[in-house]
Amino acid sequence: MRFIFTFLLLFSLHFAEAQCNYQILNCPVGLDTLCDESHNTPLFWNHALLWDELHQQHDLAERSTELTFEYIDSCGASNFTYELLLDLNNDGVQETILRPDILLSEGRMLANNGNGNPGDTIEYDHRPVPPGSKYGFALEQLVQGDTILSVLRWNTADNPDDFVEAQLPLGNHLIYWIITNGTNTDTCSYPVLIRDCKPPTVVCESGLSLNLLPNGTASVGAFDVLIYTEDNNCPTSLIQTAIKRTDGNSEFPLDSMGNPVSSISFSCDDLGTVPVQLWAMDASGNAGFCETNVIIQDNQSVCDTSQFHYCVLTACSNDGIEDVSIKIYTGNTPWFPPFGNPSEYTGSNGCVDNFDLGALPFGSNATIAPLKDDNHQNGVSTYDLVLISKHILGIEVLDSPYKIIAADMNNSRSVTTFDIVEGRKLILGIYYELPNISSWRFVHSDFSFSNPLNPFLDTFPEFVFITDFQQMPLNPEFLGLKVGDVNCTAIANSQIQHPDDRQSLSLYSPNVQMKSNTLYEVPVFAEGSLLGLQAALQIDPALGELVEVLPGSYPGMSAEVFAQRGGEEVRVSWFHHEPVVLSEKAPLFTLRIRAKSDALLDQALQINPSNLRAEAYTDREEQFDLQLLFREEAQNGMEFFAPYPNPGSGAAFFPVATQDGGPCTLSVYDTRGQLIFSQKNSLAPGLNQLEIPAEVFVGSGVFIWKMECVDSSFSGKLIR
Numbered sequence: 001m002r003f004i005f006t007f008l009l010l011f012s013l014h015f016a017e018a019q020c021n022y023q024i025l026n027c028p029v030g031l032d033t034l035c036d037e038s039h040n041t042p043l044f045w046n047h048a049l050l051w052d053e054l055h056q057q058h059d060l061a062e063r064s065t066e067l068t069f070e071y072i073d074s075c076g077a078s079n080f081t082y083e084l085l086l087d088l089n090n091d092g093v094q095e096t097i098l099r100p101d102i103l104l105s106e107g108r109m110l111a112n113n114g115n116g117n118p119g120d121t122i123e124y125d126h127r128p129v130p131p132g133s134k135y136g137f138a139l140e141q142l143v144q145g146d147t148i149l150s151v152l153r154w155n156t157a158d159n160p161d162d163f164v165e166a167q168l169p170l171g172n173h174l175i176y177w178i179i180t181n182g183t184n185t186d187t188c189s190y191p192v193l194i195r196d197c198k199p200p201t202v203v204c205e206s207g208l209s210l211n212l213l214p215n216g217t218a219s220v221g222a223f224d225v226l227i228y229t230e231d232n233n234c235p236t237s238l239i240q241t242a243i244k245r246t247d248g249n250s251e252f253p254l255d256s257m258g259n260p261v262s263s264i265s266f267s268c269d270d271l272g273t274v275p276v277q278l279w280a281m282d283a284s285g286n287a288g289f290c291e292t293n294v295i296i297q298d299n300q301s302v303c304d305t306s307q308f309h310y311c312v313l314t315a316c317s318n319d320g321i322e323d324v325s326i327k328i329y330t331g332n333t334p335w336f337p338p339f340g341n342p343s344e345y346t347g348s349n350g351c352v353d354n355f356d357l358g359a360l361p362f363g364s365n366a367t368i369a370p371l372k373d374d375n376h377q378n379g380v381s382t383y384d385l386v387l388i389s390k391h392i393l394g395i396e397v398l399d400s401p402y403k404i405i406a407a408d409m410n411n412s413r414s415v416t417t418f419d420i421v422e423g424r425k426l427i428l429g430i431y432y433e434l435p436n437i438s439s440w441r442f443v444h445s446d447f448s449f450s451n452p453l454n455p456f457l458d459t460f461p462e463f464v465f466i467t468d469f470q471q472m473p474l475n476p477e478f479l480g481l482k483v484g485d486v487n488c489t490a491i492a493n494s495q496i497q498h499p500d501d502r503q504s505l506s507l508y509s510p511n512v513q514m515k516s517n518t519l520y521e522v523p524v525f526a527e528g529s530l531l532g533l534q535a536a537l538q539i540d541p542a543l544g545e546l547v548e549v550l551p552g553s554y555p556g557m558s559a560e561v562f563a564q565r566g567g568e569e570v571r572v573s574w575f576h577h578e579p580v581v582l583s584e585k586a587p588l589f590t591l592r593i594r595a596k597s598d599a600l601l602d603q604a605l606q607i608n609p610s611n612l613r614a615e616a617y618t619d620r621e622e623q624f625d626l627q628l629l630f631r632e633e634a635q636n637g638m639e640f641f642a643p644y645p646n647p648g649s650g651a652a653f654f655p656v657a658t659q660d661g662g663p664c665t666l667s668v669y670d671t672r673g674q675l676i677f678s679q680k681n682s683l684a685p686g687l688n689q690l691e692i693p694a695e696v697f698v699g700s701g702v703f704i705w706k707m708e709c710v711d712s713s714f715s716g717k718l719i720r
Contacts, residue, residue: 022179023072025147027188035197036063036170039232045169047122049111051089052170054283060088060169061233063194067152067166069177074146078181082139082152085114087171094174098137105157107134132158137166150177170194170233199288200231200239202280209295209465210266216302220294221263225278234282246275252287253279268303270296272465295465310344311351312370312442315402315479316488319496320350321440324480325371346370348493369463370478373438377426379482379490382534382573383617385420385427387486389577392417398486401455402443406481411437413456421560423484427534427573427612428563434483442478504625505616506655507535508584511602511630511642514544514595521550522601523587528618530582532556532575535607535614535626541568543597543604550590554580557589571612579619600716602630602642629655632714640707640714643692647719652697654690654707661685664709668692668718671702683709692718 045060052060071078085094088111095114102110104121113119125134135154140163142149152175153163177188205225210218222243229239242260244253253261264276273293281287312324324346344352388407390396392415398404407415409422425431433439444461451457482490508525526533539546545567551557556576564570572589582588593605607614607628614626630642641655654666661683668677677696681688697703697720706715 021184022074022078022181022186024179024186024188025070025072026068027177028190031191031193033193033195034063034065036061036194037198037232038063043126044167045088045124046126047124049120049122054090055234055238057235060090061196062167062169064165065168065192065194067175067190067192068149069188069190070147070149071179072147076146078179080139080148080150080177080179082150082178083176084137084152085174085176086168087173088112088169090169090171092172094172100139103137105134105136106131107136109137130158132156135164135166138163168192168194170196196233196282196284197286198232199286200229200234200280200282202229202241202278202288202290203227204278204290204292206292207295208292209297211297211299212266212268212271212302214300214302216268217265218296219263219265220276222260222278225276225292225294229280231280231282231286234284238283240281242279242281244277244279246277246291250289252281253277264294266294266296268298271298271303272296297465310368311349311477312346312480313350313445313477314488314490314492315400315443315481319492320346320348321372321480322346322348322350322493323372323374324350324440324442326352326368327371328368348495350493367463367465370442370480371438372440372480373433376431376433376439376484378439379485379488380423380426381487381489381613381615382424382427382532382575383615383623384484384486385423385573386531386575386577386617388415388420388423389417389575391415391486392420393577395577397453401449401452402479402481403486403488404453405441405443405455405460406483407486408456409434409437409484424560424573425563426484428571429565429611430563437483439483440480441483442480445477445479502615502623502625504627505533505618506627506629507588507607508629508631508641509591509601509605511600511632514593514599514601514604516595516597518595519547520593520595520601522591522593522605524589524591525584525586526582526588526616527584528582529579531577531579531617531619531621532573533614533616533626534571534573534612535628536569536571536609536612537591537628538569538606538608538611539567539593540604541596543595543599545594545596546570546591547594548592550592552586552588552590554582554586554588556580562589569608569611575617600630600642602644602646603717603719606645606647638709638712640712642716643705643718646717649720650694652692652705652718654692654705655687656683656690656707657687658683658709659685662710664690664707666690666692667706667708668696669704669706671704673704676703 040059040061042059044062046058048058050058050060081100084098086096086098087094088096096111097114098109107125108121108123110119111122133156135156138153138155140151140153152166154166155163172193174191177190179186205227208225210220212218222241225243226241229241230236231239240260242253243264244261245264255261266274273295275291276294277289277291279287279289310326312321313319314321326344346352387398391398391407398407404415407419409419422434426434442462444464447460449455449458509522512520512522514520546564549562549564549570551559551561557574561574562570562572616624616626627644632640639657643652643654664681664683666679666681667675670676677692681690700720703718703720705718
């Protein structure tokens with residue numbers, strides 16, 4: 001009976017084992033290659049008994065490495081362990097064995113213990129921490145249900161439950177994952193190659209210039225171009241360098257004997273800018289390069305040239321730019337002293353003919369550069385600020401790289417609201433010239449922008465080496481752009497005549513009868529849908545004093561819009577990136593004026609176009625001249641505006657607004673009361689503008705005008 005019971009018990013246990021077998025979920029097939037791009041640290045795997053033949057050092061490069069094994073154990077009856085074979089000297093031979101039963105503490109292990117050797121004790125963790133905080137190899141097991149993920153990691157004796165990624169040195173390693181349940185045993189063999197994959201960093205010299213020798217040749221070596229090179233693992237002494245012309249082939253340059261190419265030769269065919277690549281390769285065969293330009297010059301006239309024709313044209317319309325100084329400099333940039341020859345200046349066609357270079361000093365490096373730094377306000381208006389603000393906000397991007405460069409008024413190699421601030425100061429007369437940049441910039445016409453929407457990604461050529469003649473185009477030229485002018489209104493030469501046939505829009509103000517020593521608040525209105533306007537308002541110092549300007553409540557209107565020059569003038573430059581609808585019920589701004597004598601406002605206040613062109617910009621992006629009108633008190637549906645200009649010279653204009661139209665007579669009398677002009681007019685409904693011709697006014701003085709309509713009558717003085 002006991003025999004039967006024992007048999008049944010053993011059979012049931014065997015059956016249970018058969019039902020509780022493990023299942024391996026991952027056992028990689030083939031070699032797994034891991035790339036190391038991290039910087040080597042001397043705190044790990046740095047020992048006198050270790051040697052990296054490839055990098056000729058005792059400090060082995062390492063990489064954070066996770067070695068994992070996943071299996072299912074339904075009954076928890078399986079045993080699991082590992083055996084790690086390490087290739088510590090990176091020669092392809094795994095000479096070191098690491099197992100749980102031979103682990104040492106305090107960041108130490110046995111090395112070179114394969115093939116029955118007892119091995120040598122080495123320290124692989126050199127961090128300055130207590131012994132209990134040194135790293136050791138351990139298995140972290142992550143259990144989810146009956147699935148177990150085992151990971152070979154590092155932990156410490158002081159904190160055994162805190163695991164970090166193990167750092168394994170470069171080499172061809174092999175790990176055996178071994179699992180058994182007493183009946184079955186399986187081994188998963190997992191080969192891992194950890195190799196250096198990061199190419200060296202290499203930095204080139206820029207702007208290197210070479211002068212052809214009398215035999216017509218020149219050469220440059222790799223170390224002539226090299227600033228420095230470094231690698232994450234390889235010592236600098238083992239990094240190889242080589243140089244070649246840029247040819248589109250991304251391979252480390254070798255000569256026919258398999259050696260690095262150490263130099264490049266040049267001839268007359270290479271005059272100008274030659275792009276070259278400087279390569280660096282580490283001991284693992286990883287290679288990288290930097291690219292630079294070598295300037296080949298012919299200062300000894302080996303290639304024979306002495307004169308050329310040179311032009312500077314606008315980037316907007318190819319008009320010639322007048323009075324551009326063309327200078328020769330004795331260095332590689334125009335910040336070196338100028339050569340002895342005087343400057344050549346372009347004519348109205350923007351060109352200099354037969355620029356003589358024959359007297360350049362022997363062996364000199366020199367450049368030629370166009371320079372023009374005058375009249376910073378030329379072409380710069382508030383409308384340019386409108387366009388720049390739309391560009392910044394992405395509403396309407398400037399359609400040319402030259403316009404984008406022109407918008408950079410603070411020379412920051414970007415277009416921001418700070419450029420708008422600088423431009424407004426220039427318009428308002430706070431600046432007479434931009435402080436950080438010349439009024440014109442120039443780009444060689446052969447240059448092609450890599451990204452026209454961001455020309456500052458490139459270092460665009462604003463001067464050229466004068467020995468580039470042989471490779472210059474038939475008509476070498478620069479394209480010029482006026483800084484701040486993005487709508488191409490700058491006058492480039494004396495032959496350009498901009499047509500001046502624009503229509504007018506008006507500012508309105510009540511024609512206040514001022515009394516001496518009285519402070520008045522005078523609202524200034526504008527009507528319509530506008531993007532902006534600019535003007536200079538001037539007061540006669542004998543009649544009044546401008547005390548203060550109060551901004552209105554429209555978008556874009558603030559104190560920064562105005563610049564007051566004493567008590568005699570205020571300049572305004574107002575804009576918004578979207579059209580603003582203006583109303584006669586809300587003033588654009590208000591002037592506080594202190595009267596010095598009794599006078600009508602129209603006699604004291606006027607627009608001064610000589611200081612700042614008065615203009616406005618509509619929602620249709622049309623530009624109109626701006627005039628200042630003074631409203632008289634309306635009578636019988638008729639509104640009369642004071643004549644302008646007054647004081648002034650030449651013709652006088654009389655705006656009259658009427659609801660229904662009708663006849664009106666305009667008359668002018670001299671100081672003796674003699675009638676010198678009379679004209680009957682039939683007014684149309686709306687705004688009418690009457691004119692007194694200039695020839696009516698004989699000499700200068702005070703004239704009396706009178707407007708007589710059906711039920712209304714106005715009169716006043718005209719000063720000529």
